[in-house]
Amino acid sequence: MSQHNVDASWPLYEVFVRSSRGLSHVHAGSLHAPDATMALRNARDLYTRRNEGTSVWVVPSDAISSSDPDSKGGFFESSQGKAFRHATYYTKSEGVKHL
Amino acid sequence: MSTTSIHSDAPVADLDEQRAGQERFDQIIAEDSRIEPSDWMPEGYRKTLVRQMSQHAHSEIIGMQPEANWITRAPSLKRKMILMAKVQDEAGHGLYLYSATETLGVPREELVRQLLDGEAKYSSIFNYPAMTWADVGAIGWLVDGAAIQNQVPLCRASFAPYGRAMVRICKEESFHQRQGWEILYELSHGTPEQKAMAQDAVNRFYGPALQMFGPPDDDSPNSQQSMAWNIKRFSNDELRQRFVDMIVPQAEALGLTLPDPDLKWNEERGHYDFGELDWDEFMSVIKGKGPCNVQRMQHRRAAHENGAWVREAAAAYAEKQARRQQDAADTHLIGA
């Protein structure tokens, strides 16, 4: 979102928090900050007040590209009906150990 | 994420697309699934959400004031600490809700402008003063208690960012109501003066807290639509009844009474009956005649205006830094 800089409004950042070592960063929400340095600090203050995080990412909201929701059918259709990509598709080996 | 094209003020050529969008929207609602910001949605749905969510955000931010009023005078260091954490949470909750609202394409700056210009409303309960320390307890117990009653079903609101914000808020807020009840408990088990202070606070906040659920269902024309859209899950009166049923035993545990002579258990209904609320007062507070309407707005405006130079400075610094980095990169290119 490229807001015109009236009243010096601060840009929007998306915040991702890793709750403990070994896990992925998960989207926690967003906030406003003048720059990335302050965005990180604001994210720490806003999204980890109760020990929720061990690591925080911030990303300018307008740097995120997302898939078009209205092309849902096309975009995600291909992976539908391809059960052979899943282990459960292969039933002959049932009862055989370590397979 | 932030914004995407979700407006339905589309040219005629897009009518098919709109019809398809409406169908998918209806289907998602029928399945009780969730709408994401980038999904097509009817303009009325979007407007309703922007109004409701921003009012909710404004209420959190304005709602900081009555309690913040007592931070410097809290009667013990532990209570001071808890109160700071609670008012801080309210700022946080306001921020969660503003950012959830922003996903609908309205920047926070605009939402704040609507609040400061008096175009947007906030919960009228915050136009009552926190006169005594016991009011801090009553606000926690009754006002936050009513808010939680409202908010828990909103965790399942069809608009996903709203639901997600509410989940986080409800989790964090679970301590708010308890700490309020505990303040009143200490007072009602303290000196007679302390107990009187607690009773007085409950007397003043009981009615306005019950009004937080909004007007009676017969006078609440928008509720039907909100329920059809799975934004609202229970009617105003249903939520109010649940709240009354919940607080009666809690008041007994406090050793305090609720100021309603008509309050009594109705065996047949399996609920407490309670008296008519003063809706004239409610309307007049909404219209700006509450004890603190002017003060609350003035406080918020002052914070915003006094902070303008700071926000400008930070933005200017960020711009300078970006330029410096660019210059450094250019120099590097030339040098290479």
Place this chain on the structure above:
Amino acid sequence: MSFASSDSATRQSAGNAITPEDIIASENKAPEDVATYAMYLGDDALILAQRLGYWISRAPEMEEDVALANIAQDQLGHARFLLSYAGSAWGKTEDELAYFRDTHEFYSCRLVEQENGDFGQTIARQLIFATYQYELFSRLVDSKDETLAAVAAKALKEVMYHLDHAAQWTLRLGDGTEESHRRMQEGLYYMWPYVDELFADDDLLRDLADRGIAVLPSTLRESFDQRIQPIIEQATLEIPDVAGAFGGDRSGRFSEHRGHILGEMQVLARQFPGATW
């Protein structure tokens, strides 16, 4: 009590960090001189928390309400640790010390008593005080008094963030707009006369420092200057060329503000002496 070993106090999980309740429950009793020193430090933290608490709902941006509230809670936490420990010398609670001492019985430095002013003035106070506290706690973690060392270990980590917060804002206000530069510089000028007092020694401090319990404030000055100068310079600001304000030294001479601060803070507790809340 195991909390007093700095090992357990430095564990990362908040669940294991020491709490004021640990100190209250502890059987470690402070000797009177150590208790007085704990009040020096605790009163500073308490008054600063009181000052910062006023910002909540008034900050320049809502994100900053949250940030200042965090710092205020950290400081109040330090105050609770230190006053609880101090109280153990005389069988008093943190609240008895906070609410039922009179103005002349407090030990707070004048810097923390200064008015918030605008955000620039508050940040100036934060920058000076956080730098001082950072140097102080960096050394107090080695105190021979177990409780003080444990408190310092917890406080140090929090103060590192306060210093970062103040430095980031000093940079942005100093090197932001013309107006912010002017206000930030004025803030520094307003607060700077109260810097010297932070580093003044007295007999109690000398004695406790000799015994490895306290940190002698004068020995922190050099590292304070070295740490704060580059921040101020990078922010395109100047170190105020002003004389230190006369008096103070925690000797019973205090700012005019103290009476107002305590008047407000103590009013309710004193209406109901002996009450529980």
